[in-house]
Amino acid sequence: MNRRNCRTCAGRILRPLAIAVLSTFAATAQEMQNIAHRGMWDRDVPQNTLEAIKRAYDSGATWVETDFHHTKAGQMVCVHAEKELESYTGCAKKIADLTPDDVATLNLGKRDGLAREFRVPLLDQVLAVVPTNCVLQAEIKGYTPQYADLFDAAVRAAGLTERNIVVSSFHYEALKDFKARYPKYRTVLLVGLSSKKPFDAKKWISRCRDAGIEVFCPGCKSTRGVMTRSDADAIRAAGLEFRVYGVNSKEELELAKALGATGFTSNYWRKAFEWAKEVGGVELLK
Numbered sequence: 017m018n019r020r021n022c023r024t025c026a027g028r029i030l031r032p033l034a035i036a037v038l039s040t041f042a043a044t045a046q047e048m049q050n051i052a053h054r055g056m057w058d059r060d061v062p063q064n065t066l067e068a069i070k071r072a073y074d075s076g077a078t079w080v081e082t083d084f085h086h087t088k089a090g091q092m093v094c095v096h097a098e099k100e101l102e103s104y105t106g107c108a109k110k111i112a113d114l115t116p117d118d119v120a121t122l123n124l125g126k127r128d129g130l131a132r133e134f135r136v137p138l139l140d141q142v143l144a145v146v147p148t149n150c151v152l153q154a155e156i157k158g159y160t161p162q163y164a165d166l167f168d169a170a171v172r173a174a175g176l177t178e179r180n181i182v183v184s185s186f187h188y189e190a191l192k193d194f195k196a197r198y199p200k201y202r203t204v205l206l207v208g209l210s211s212k213k214p215f216d217a218k219k220w221i222s223r224c225r226d227a228g229i230e231v232f233c234p235g236c237k238s239t240r241g242v243m244t245r246s247d248a249d250a251i252r253a254a255g256l257e258f259r260v261y262g263v264n265s266k267e268e269l270e271l272a273k274a275l276g277a278t279g280f281t282s283n284y285w286r287k288a289f290e291w292a293k294e295v296g297g298v299e300l301l302k
């Protein structure tokens with residue numbers, strides 16, 4: 017057999033083998049949604065700003081997570097908590113007490129001495145930069161009786177639908193009330209587990225079912241030594257989706273993979289794809 021025929025023969029043998037290997041990987045790789053936590057931010061672009069959120073979507077992220085409070089002045093503002101507000105702007109007010117003038121003038125770039133000023137975004141401003149083929153995961157903060165109505169009205173005014181929005185919260189009663197008012201939105205219960213208490217899958221399944229919550233999402237670090245794969249499987253067997261929040265290292269991605277999580281939030285959206293290559297057997301969805 018001449019060299020050309022040999023190469024042709026080898027190609028006929030190896031090509032199907034390569035396809036088979038790739039097909040096997042595709043079938044077994046664990047898909048996980050990579051969610052940009054508070055946008056894509058660093059020392060040049062503060063977290064939870066319009067610039068950070070838009071940069072995440074412009075970089076290819078299809079899911080971005082942010083936080084919204086309802087102030088006494090009636091505005092829905094995008095800030096994580098008082099700690100971040102004071103750290104970035106120097107303002108020691110409670111978020112609920114922010115005035116429209118505060119929102120218009122506070123500079124989130126003050127801490128890092130940035131030449132450019134960054135404002136506290138309003139809900140309608142954030143919704144305006146959400147592409148219609150993408151998702152915004154909105155965490156409930158500072159919940160009030162008006163919160164759900166204002167939120168839904170803003171979503172509709174922005175031309176978005178429930179397909180573009182996921183609502184999450186650590187506050188069970190707030191999430192339950194929101195879901196009761198607007199069952200069309202998919203909801204995520206955020207939970208910080210304690211190493212001092214054994215994990216009780218039945219309790220969490222019951223609470224989620226009672227409130228109509230679809231996704232159970234503990235902190236990734238808090239699951240270590242507290243949850244097992246069988247615990248996560250029990251959550252899934254009950255019809256709930258299992259995700260984690262706070263995957264900020266390769267080791268935490270390995271933990272999320274071991275538990276079979278279908279998604280996670282990360283402060284390092286871009287780096288997570290590099291970690292996935294090192295971990296192996298994981299396909300991160302943008």
